[in-house]
Structure formats: structure tokens, C-alpha cells
Amino acid sequence: MRIEAGFFPQFGINSSLQSLSPVNEEEKAVLPHEELAQNYRLACLARLTGDVLVYVPEESRGAEQVILASGAKRPVKLKPAVAGYHVTLENRVLGDLRGDWEYLKEALVNQKMLATEVKPDYHVLTKIAPIIRQENGRVTAWVWQDKEVIEVQPGFQEELYGVAVDVGTTTLAAYLCNLRTGEVAATASLMNPQVRYGEDVLARIAYADTGKESLAGLNQTIIEGINQTISRLTDKTGLLPLQVADLTLVFNTAMHHLALNLDPRFLGRAPFLPVVKESLDLKARDLGIHIAGGAWVHVLPVEAGFVGADNMAVIIAEEVYRSPVTKLIIDIGTNGEIVLGNRDFIASTSCATGPALEGAQIAFGMRAAEGAIERVRIDSRSLAVDFKVIGSNDWFSRSRQRNAKGICGSGIIDAVAELVRCHIILENGRFNKELATKRLRQNPNSKWEFVLAWAWETAIKQEIVITQKDIRAVQLAKAALYTGAKYLMQKFAVDEPDEIILAGAFGTYIDPVKALILGMIPDCSPERIKAVGNAAGDGARLALLSTEKRLEAEEIAKKVIFIETSLEKDFQKNFTQAITFPHAIDRFPHLEELLAPTDSAGGDNVLRGGNNKICL
């Protein structure tokens, strides 16, 4: 673990190196000099005497978060921005005094019909000379948009890969794609290392305003995260990051600014203006991203201050602008984004959901990795609890595997929905203290909590509980999503959308019925609700595979109508109303029938809410 010293208003703690026992000889022997200098400590040896902010290095966090390549089939015509051309440079005749670049260029023009205007990236010029003199003049040239040669390699190289990254507030989700086939070769995820600067984007924007170095630090942190994610993908496939020919990035507008090192100050105050909205093609090297020397990074357009390129990615993934029926898309993340539209109009808004639905800032929250409770079922009569843990093949009642360590995002949603359904929590969100069950109890600080798993049922030898505070966080999140969706529907006179689509990088396997029970989404017949997984990541992948998709995004971004819901009148009133849990039974008489039986719920095709909690 690494100690971060200083005052952290977002966590309300003053972290001091003095709050730990001094570094002892054993730690000195084990930790490299460099890590000691960065305040790394061994969690098994350092003793705590006061508040400290602890950062658990990604590599010490056990299993990688579960990420599903795609929750929906999305056919696309392959037309990546980078093409790999194989050309053969014939032996030079006597008196042929062309430069090396001109020699290659003419081969590309003559053999591959490229326009004579094709230019070399500077990086290519610095390496071309020895390369064209190997392999009997066989050369592979990567050409971007048929305009610029961004890389040259000796011989005929078949590999041509690109990476799409969805840079979330809490988590990065990345896809390595074969640009010749469109296949996903590997996926990887990483906690957004900026989390140490604040859990939500407003905290980070505020931090960026504390000095010039602050923004630079935030930027460097996320760029390192992107580089690390790319390395993970290439490690999994035996490639090198330098073999990545193209990169697409999507993110909310705040992460867009922080990742591109753009001044986020004016994004943080009304009217929330971004520095740039249009799509961008930037040199990876200008951003500090280590892929092929001359490679570009395509940044999808943002729509508004809090509706970002990730939402644009969702729109091109779902192709709302081609849909004859009206879709309501709810993209769940730390910053929730909502789209309503069809081929005639598209409107969007955003809402501050908080990280609860991703499993963060929850008492026993954890990332969606092995040991996380992902599904919960409560018997409405006996109030007996059963749960399913990532890494187990079956429900606890049958497997008896004591491997539960905490709860991930989908587990929290499941649990709270079950607590509501069984009336263990009341309409106002408080525990029904009159219930006769030992699972509902007060902790030593007199705070009420509900025991999901007894100590003997877990791997951590202590009870895993849901606290009143956890429920409050879920209430705020679901109310934000509901209010936003309702606003859009009212504004565009949509009584009931034809389809509700639940998307999200990680907070994503949400049982539609549970979402209805919670009142997270507008009432709707459950069969019209579809969970599509990480649609933003899918959009980033589509933009990686098809320049036509990039053009679509650029065109559509100009047409999306952005609604700033927080500026609408009645917002606060409606939000407050939405915080309650309406009686689901009243709204859905056949609710029990709709709920999946425990023996079929929770399959492999599930995306689980993650937790990136980092605070001791």
C-alpha cells in the first residue's frame, strides 16, 4: 500500500505519515528503495495510530475486474482509420537518386493507388532508412486516413491492432481490436488512478483549480493509467504497446478535459462550458500516450459540459438516429447520462449518480472481482438471505462456498431492491425497525444495518452488512437517474418509451425488474427493458473500426439537444420525491412472477458493478 500524505477534503481526513509506525527493518529489506521513497509500506507490518489515506497499488488488488467485451451484437462495416499496406521496393536502377521516403511513397502510390499527397509522419522519417534496406525491400507501411504514413516496419507484417478506451470516472475499460478482422483480441480494466484526487469529477475539477501543477498532476495520472491499460492489453496478447496503430478515447466531459490536459475550470461552473466539443485527432505523442510512434488518437465529440464523448459513443453504438422507435438509454456510471430519442430527434441530459452503483463508497463495497456478492435473494416471509458470489458456480445455499468478501455494484442494487420488496426498508428508505429478525441490528455506534452474510458464511470472517448509509447512496443515485429520465420524457412528450436500454461500463448487470422495484427507471413493461453492457465502450470500439462511425458521431453530436435538468424548475422537488421507494407491488401486481427464480438467476453473461474503494 502507498500512503498519501496531506489534507483530503473529499474524504474529510488529514493523512499523515506520522500516523503510522516507523518503517522497520523488515520493510526496508523487502521494499525497493524507489518504493520506500514513494511512501510504500507493507500493510502487514505498518501499525496505524491515526488517519491515513492509503492507496492500494493496482497490482496488489487480486483478480482483475470483470469486463464483458460487449453486451450486444453490433455489426459494423470495417473501415479503420489505419490501413496496413505491404509494398515491395524494387532494386534501384543506377542513377536512381530518390530519397528513401520518395522511394517508399512512389511504391505506395503505384502499388496501392494512394494519392501522391500522402505525407510521412516525422517519426517515420527518423527510422525509415535501415527498414527499407532489410527483407529484400519488403516493407509494411501503416497509413492513417490514406493521408499519412505513421509507421514503417521491415517485411510483411500481418498484425494490425487498435485500442478503444472508455475512460470512466471510476474505471477504465479497454478493448484491443484486430483492425483486419474487427475481433476483440483482449479486454482490460483499471481503476481510474485519479480516484485518489476525488471520487467524483467535481472534486477533481476543484482540485485542478488549486494550482497549475494540480491539473498537470491529474493529467499525468490518467495518462499513466491509459498507458498501463494499453500495456495490459498488449501483455495479454504478446504484443508491444508500440504495435498499437490507432486509439479511440471516450469519456465524460470532465475526464475528457483531464485526460487531454484542458483547463476544466469553466466546466465546473455554470454554464458549464467545455474547451472543445468537436471530435479531435491528436498525435498520441503529444498526449504522452505510448503507442506506435506516429499514431493518432481519435477523441469522440462531446455534447455538453456534463454529457461527454462516452454518451456520443452510446448513441453511435445504439444508432438512436436510425431508430424508428423511441429509445430511452440510461447509462449508469459515477456520472449518469440519459438519452431519449429516435430517428427524428435526440435529447440528452446528465445526472450526478455517484459511485454507489459501481460498488464504491459502500460499507462492504468492492470491485466486481472474485469474492464479490453479485446477486441477492431474500425470502419475503422468513427474511432468509441467499446470495451468489463471483467465482462460485451456484448460490450460497447450495454451494456452501465461504468465499464472499464484499458486495459489488450489481449486488448492492439486488440487495436494496430485495430489502424494498420484502418491506425491510420502508418507502422513505429507513429500516423497518419493528421487524423481528436478528439480521436487522444496530452496530456498536448505534447505526442500523442489515446482515447479508454471517461471519461463518464469508471469507473475511466477519458479517457483510448493508448500512443505512449505503441505502441512502443508492437512493440518491436512483433518484438522479429517474428524475433525469422523467424530465426528458416530459420535455419531449413521451409518455412511455418503446425501449429502455440500461448501459454502463460496470454498474451493468442490473436486473430490469430490480431497477423497476427501486424506481430507478420510469415505469415500463419489463420485457421492453434491455441491458446492453458497456455501450460507451462499444461505441469507442465501433469508432476504432470504422471512420464512418466517426463521421456519424461528429454529425449527430451537433444535433443532440442537451437539457440541463438541474436548471429546470421543479427539479429539486421532483428529485426529492424520487428518493422514496414506491410500493412496487402496487405498481406491478405480478411482481413475484417476474422475478427470476434463484436457480436461474445470475449466469455467465453478466456484468457486475465494480467497486474501486481505496480508503481504509
Place this chain on the structure above:
Amino acid sequence: MRIEAGFFPQFGINSSLQSLSPVNEEEKAVLPHEELAQNYRLACLARLTGDVLVYVPEESRGAEQVILASGAKRPVKLKPAVAGYHVTLENRVLGDLRGDWEYLKEALVNQKMLATEVKPDYHVLTKIAPIIRQENGRVTAWVWQDKEVIEVQPGFQEELYGVAVDVGTTTLAAYLCNLRTGEVAATASLMNPQVRYGEDVLARIAYADTGKESLAGLNQTIIEGINQTISRLTDKTGLLPLQVADLTLVFNTAMHHLALNLDPRFLGRAPFLPVVKESLDLKARDLGIHIAGGAWVHVLPVEAGFVGADNMAVIIAEEVYRSPVTKLIIDIGTNGEIVLGNRDFIASTSCATGPALEGAQIAFGMRAAEGAIERVRIDSRSLAVDFKVIGSNDWFSRSRQRNAKGICGSGIIDAVAELVRCHIILENGRFNKELATKRLRQNPNSKWEFVLAWAWETAIKQEIVITQKDIRAVQLAKAALYTGAKYLMQKFAVDEPDEIILAGAFGTYIDPVKALILGMIPDCSPERIKAVGNAAGDGARLALLSTEKRLEAEEIAKKVIFIETSLEKDFQKNFTQAITFPHAIDRFPHLEELLAPTDSAGGDNVLRGGNNKICL
């Protein structure tokens, strides 16, 4: 002075820090820690006990080399690549949610009629937000080629400057130009800091081949030199390097490769192929050049392995391709370049001249700064010598100012031509030892030398002499130029060119008659010979001021016929013949009349050969 340790084959010495007295307390007190670590020593305190290579820091070298803005008037229609636009961003109306960049872009499109395709450089995005919010929305945008905004500044800024640099093998000559008026605001020069790696480009190419770090070191050295030159220009005018909006570079092909960090190995061996010939627009930041954040560097096209962008600059400066008469241009530098042509054809060649005509590798050679003998006159009967020194208003015989310290390039040419004219040296270049003059003498090593200035006539209190070796260096240089010029003329059946143009960054005020006496140029009537100064620098300036000139260069570069003279048969024989000094009197019966009298020769409008000798 800084000591460079190691074996330097180009100087035939093994330089060792042990060859100097140890650093004493006084030096420790005076020299900053950082400089001591870089082997800086005080020349007044360090005692020499063996061979060392000493580098005299540019700032310790006294007066800056003399550089004339232009030796020729060259009208050009102003059309620089960068335009400075003043736009006013009106107050936003409520609901205007455009991004900062879109807000500026639309102002540029609406107020300045730029195309909607105009793009922002990445650097502009990182700084635009606060800038457009100052000065009541008044913004200055620098736009490159009407395509890309490379810089934004608050308010209406009038300054718009660019820099043109002629990167010579021995010297960098640079011009700061006002892009609104075309005027030269400042000039600066610098010894090419790569000289420490070898006096000529072949030595440097060989050095580059000694390892990957070697090329990087060479590159870094010249980039630092370019940055230093730019700082000098901006220091002189109260600007900052970051206020330089555009840069053009010209150089011979080897310096082109070393400055752009391109592999020069294949340039150093037949058939001398460059990495790239076409003109290039590269981001200054990619090259490590510190000017405006988003600025481009325009690199003129090269013609062949040893005929570079500098020669292309000479061609666009002289507009050979528009000339009805046939011009022979002799561009004197460490690498000489020769052009023959008119509007129907242009041919070029290059020849290894060596640095002698720039005053380097000459016993008493020095840069063309205060104290350099720049003109010499010898009385053919008495053999009395008179000379003119930079910094004196008159010849020594009248001024009696004892300020001579050495000889610069033009002084050497003058001196050798006078020695030839007065038969002090014979046709074969050897001293005529039978002459009765105490100026001709043997030094303690029995080497013959001729005294130009007696010890009491100088500032250095010792005789300034011309040695047999100096004469040899001049012979090799002039023979190379003559043979190259003759070859082109024979090849294209030109008996006598209509004009001979003498150009060169520093080896430049060459009295045409002296050039004829030496046999440096083909015989020709003296009035047809014109000295134009640094035509390559002029071409770089013209390309800075006019994108049309850039296009001309690109077009013409493809049409220039390059002749590799060293591959022609008879080359060695002709070169050997050209080494001699033909009797000038036989060729020009009225020679004495043609020579300018001492009281009129040497005015202000003179460019002097420089000396960049760095070896003790």
C-alpha cells in the same frame, strides 16, 4: 573553456583531463558547481601538460560574428504561412453552450472568412479557456496556412515574427523577420556547436555511425544551437522565443539529416541517398525547437546527397528559373555548392571545400569579429603589407590602430591572392624562397611562413602569419570550386556564363578580382561577377515570407539536374591541375588597374569570412 575528453580522430589528439593542472581553489570559487561538473575550466588558471580538446563557450568568444542581412535586394510579395487575426468574441447569449474552441472558430469563420475546416493545434486547446475570457473577448489567433490555429493570445497583438535559419556546417546564420512588413528585425550568428564532433560533415556522419547515442548527441547539439540562435534574435528585440510564429530552415543535406535526427549513414556512402528530399512541415515541438507552442518548421527540399536545401534556397533567392541569361552561382561554405542555369535548365553540383574560406583551420584564423584582418594589400615592388581590421575605420597604414588579433576568411583569400599576384608564392603554391624580404621566414620548426603583421602592429603582441599549410588549404578549396564549376559548364556546353554570382554565409566578401587571381572561379570579365552575400539565408527568409516561394522551391527541386562530379572521369586529373595558381597577369593584362586602390577598398557593405577554430 570546457574540456572534452576522449580520442578525437578528426583532430588526431587524445584529449585527457589529466593533461591539465588539477582544478584549484580559485576555480572552485569562481565556477558554478554545474559548470565544474561539465569540465569547465578557467583558461587563465589551468596549466597544460599534454593534448586537450578545448571548447570555448560561445558567450566567452567576444564580439559576435559579422553578418549582413542581405547582399542583394530581393523583392517578394508578402504571403507568410502564418497570419495573425484579430477577432472579437461577442458576449454569449443565454443558452449558448458552444465550446471555447467552437466559439473562437466561428468568429474566425464569420469575421475573417476562414474555412470551417480550420482546426486547432493541440497546444491551443490547452490554453484557450482563460485567454478568450480576458480583454473583453478580444483575441489574437495565429493561423497557419489558413488551416490550423497554432497560437492564441489575449487582446489584439500586433507582433508577428518568424525566423529563418541557415544551418551551415561551420556557422548558423539567422534572421528574425517581421511577418507583417517583411523587414529583418535582427540577425544573429552562432558557431555550429557540432564542430566539436568534426569540422566537416563526413567526419560527423562517421561519428553518427558509432552508435545510436551518437546521432542523438549530434542532433541534440544542433537543436540546442538553433534554440540558442533564436534566443539571441529575440533577446536583441525584447521578444521571447515563444513569440516566434514560424521558422524556416535551410542546410546542406548532411546538416539537414543531423538537425532532423534522420539516419545519415546512407548519405555517407555511394550513391549518397538522403532519407527524404521533399520539403517538410514539421511541428517545432517534435524537433525540440522552442518557439510558439503550435508552430511549424518549414524545411526546404533537398536536391541530392550533397546538394541541400541551402542550395535550393540560393536558387529561389536568385530565381535562376526565371533568368533569361545563364548564371553560374558559387556558394562558398565548408561544403561548396555550384549552380549553373537559366529559365530553361538548372544543374547543380557540390564540392568539399573545407572550412578554410570561412577562416577555420588556418594558423591565425579567427571568426569575422572585431580584430580580424579582413583585407590585405601588398606592394608588388617593396612587398610592404597593409591591412584593414574589423573595428577600424581605415587601413592600418593610416589608422595605426593596433587591434589585429587574427585573420578571417575574406582576409585569407585577400592575403593569398596578393601573395600570388606579387609572386611571393609560386604557381605550385610554394613560397618563393629566393625573395629578399624578412617577412618570408622559417619558424622554429623550420616551416615557412609569411608575416602579415609584425608583433608591434597587433593586439596579441605576436606576429600574424600565413603558413604554407594555410596556403595549401586555400588551394584545395579553390580547386574544388573551380573543378566543379568547370564540369557543369562543360556538361551543359556553356563556354562562359553571362553572370558569375559569389554567395556564401560568411566566406562572402570576396573581391571578384581576387577570386580570378586565385583561379577560384572560371575566367570571366570581372564586371560580370557579383557578390550577393548569404543567398542561402536570403532564400530561407524568402520562404519564411512567402508560401509561394515554398511552392516554387518544391517544384524546382524536382527539376534540378544533379551532377555528381566526383564520379566523372578525369575529375582527379582536373582537380590536381586546378590546384596551381595560374599567372594572373598573363590572363588579365590590366589586372593592376582592376584592383581597387587601398583608400576605397573595404567599405561597410562587406561580408567577411568567419573562423570557427576551436582547437588549441
